[in-house]
Amino acid sequence: METPPAHVAELADARGFGPHVLTEVLADAGVACAGLAAVPIMLAPGIGLTVGPYNPWVKALGVMFLVLAVVLPMAGYHAYHREYANAPRLHCFQQGLILASGDDLQPHLWSEIEVTRRIETVLVGQGPDQHQVHHLDVRTRDGRLLVTMSGHIRPITRVEALAHQRRP
Numbered sequence: 001m002e003t004p005p006a007h008v009a010e011l012a013d014a015r016g017f018g019p020h021v022l023t024e025v026l027a028d029a030g031v032a033c034a035g036l037a038a039v040p041i042m043l044a045p046g047i048g049l050t051v052g053p054y055n056p057w058v059k060a061l062g063v064m065f066l067v068l069a070v071v072l073p074m075a076g077y078h079a080y081h082r083e084y085a086n087a088p089r090l091h092c093f094q095q096g097l098i099l100a101s102g103d104d105l106q107p108h109l110w111s112e113i114e115v116t117r118r119i120e121t122v123l124v125g126q127g128p129d130q131h132q133v134h135h136l137d138v139r140t141r142d143g144r145l146l147v148t149m150s151g152h153i154r155p156i157t158r159v160e161a162l163a164h165q166r167r168p
Helices: 006-015 030-051 056-086 153-166
Strands: 020-025 089-093 096-101 104-109 113-123 130-140 145-151
Touching: 006 089, 006 096, 006 104, 020 153, 030 056, 089 153, 113 153, 130 153, 145 153
Parallel strands: none
Antiparallel strands: 020 089, 089 096, 096 104, 113 130, 130 145
């Protein structure tokens, strides 16, 4: 479990939020997945053009495909880690939460927060297969949206449970 940085922990302590419970990184892995998807796309023509009975220019193109099969996943991995490092984080404590985005820290007691779970049904692929996507809107009592968590059910359920059990 990721622990909050010192300045977040100090703010939580000053606000009396109690012990740290969990931290959710609000990042997407899309770029890394795209980089990995490029491997088979680049590898097959790279090998075929390199080992086939082609002229040197075509073989050079094959080598280029092979280089891209290595470089694109590395670039995706690097982009993901850069995005992950700079992604906003939702730090949850027993008595409150802190939404941290860079140097901007937004502390709130659980009593100041409303959470709403939404379930969206989406079509997957081109067939009739449906998939449920869970969203959790975290808002202040006056309705201002702080963050919408989407995707994985476990962190959504954990934040929702904290919000409901800590509200007076």
